[in-house]
Amino acid sequence: MKFEEIYKQFSKLVFNLALQYVQNTEDAEEITQDVFLTVNQSLELFQQNSEIQTWIYRIAINKSLDFIKAKNRKKRFAFITSLFYDDGNELKNLGHNFNHPGILLEQKEALESLFQHINALPDNQKTALILSKLEQKSQKEVAEIMKLSTKAVESLLQRAKTNLAKKIKLSEGK
Amino acid sequence: MSSNPIDKNKMHMEDFLKPLESIKQIEASPYLFTRIQQRIQNKLDNRVPMRTAYSMAASFVILLSINAFVLMQNNNTKMEETNIAESFQLMHDNNLYK
Numbered sequence: 001m002k003f004e005e006i007y008k009q010f011s012k013l014v015f016n017l018a019l020q021y022v023q024n025t026e027d028a029e030e031i032t033q034d035v036f037l038t039v040n041q042s043l044e045l046f047q048q049n050s051e052i053q054t055w056i057y058r059i060a061i062n063k064s065l066d067f068i069k070a071k072n073r074k075k076r077f078a079f080i081t082s083l084f085y086d087d088g089n090e091l092k093n094l095g096h097n098f099n100h101p102g103i104l105l106e107q108k109e110a111l112e113s114l115f116q117h118i119n120a121l122p123d124n125q126k127t128a129l130i131l132s133k134l135e136q137k138s139q140k141e142v143a144e145i146m147k148l149s150t151k152a153v154e155s156l157l158q159r160a161k162t163n164l165a166k167k168i169k170l171s172e173g174k
Numbered sequence: 175m176s177s178n179p180i181d182k183n184k185m186h187m188e189d190f191l192k193p194l195e196s197i198k199q200i201e202a203s204p205y206l207f208t209r210i211q212q213r214i215q216n217k218l219d220n221r222v223p224m225r226t227a228y229s230m231a232a233s234f235v236i237l238l239s240i241n242a243f244v245l246m247q248n249n250n251t252k253m254e255e256t257n258i259a260e261s262f263q264l265m266h267d268n269n270l271y272k
Contacts, residue, residue, distance in 0.1 A: 007207055015202035029206060036210045037217070102198040111193055133194050161187045168190065 001052065003040050010053065011036070014060045016102070020134045021064035021126075023100040023115050027071075034063045050144070057131075057145045065123050117167040125160035128153055 011032065018031035038059050046055060098112045118126060124146070131142045132153075143153045 004207075007210070011202045011206065012199065015206075016199050019200065020197075029203060029209075032202060032206060033210050033213060037213055040210075040214055100197070102200045104196065104198075107193055107196060111197070114190070114193065129191075133191050134197060136195075161191075164190075165187055 003036075003043060006039060006043075006052070006056075007036055010056050013053070014056060017057070017060045017130070017135065018064050018067075019100060019102065020130045021068065023098050023112075025099055025101055027067065031060070031063050031067050034067070035060045038063065054145055058147075061127055061145070065127075113171075117164050117171070120167060121160055121163055125156050125163065128156040129160045129164075132157060 014035050015028055015032045018028035018035075019025070022028055022031065035056070039056065046052070098108075098115070100108075100111070100115075103111050118129060121129065127146060128142055131137045131145060132139065137145070139150050139153050139157075142148075143150045146153065148156075
């Protein structure tokens with residue numbers, strides 16, 4: 001399969017998955033670029049053991065999580081720097097900018113707060129939740145993408161929901 | 175009725191995740207592919223050619239060999255000097271009152 005064909009077939013999938021992780025168009029575009037750069041580099045190494053879609057899903061998930069970690073690191077660094085130098089602009093620019101184009105305006109507020117709680121979940125719980133609830137994948141497909149058993153995915157989803165419920169209760173109590 | 179899922183603490187856990195299903199799939203920017211191609215090209219341009227890498231490695235090895243050779247030569251010269259001194263029974267120190 002040629003790179004351009006792969007891009008045409010999977011760019012929407014990658015972009016939307018990245019959007020679910022970062023809820024921001026610019027960041028999602030950057031992740032999409034990173035994903036396809038990796039796909040281009042590793043296309044020759046790709047073994048047909050798994051489906052190409054599963055492979056691309058894995059790359060997109062890893063790139064999204066790496067992007068979030070790098071952004072959080074930058075934020076921490078900018079915060080520390082701002083303690084010594086009075087320049088809050090960088091910190092402001094790195095703040096979370098909720099700009100999900102797939103969300104209707106009337107639901108923006110509700111979903112922004114829901115995503116805030118989802119973002120606070122551990123990486124594997126967040127991934128299981130995004131794949132099953134937002135990407136509408138079956139537990140079997142989620143298990144294949146995450147290289148886990150269906151039982152493990154089921155338990156991850158259960159924990160994710162329990163944690164979400166706790167977080168929502170906590171935020172209501174404030 | 176508010177659509178905020180946080181207000182509905184009595185709702186079932188599945189229900190507060192329901193709004194997620196309304197999120198629409200979005201097409202990526204049409205310029206994204208051009209940007210990706212540009213980045214691929216940049217990576218290729220920045221890559222050091224194999225020929226340059228091999229010639230750099232060869233130069234390094236030659237430099238190391240020259241260093242080793244010079245060091246060994248130096249040792250040999252020192253040994254020769256000691257041999258000459260011994261053959262002429264020259265004194266190795268200035269202590270005249272042993």
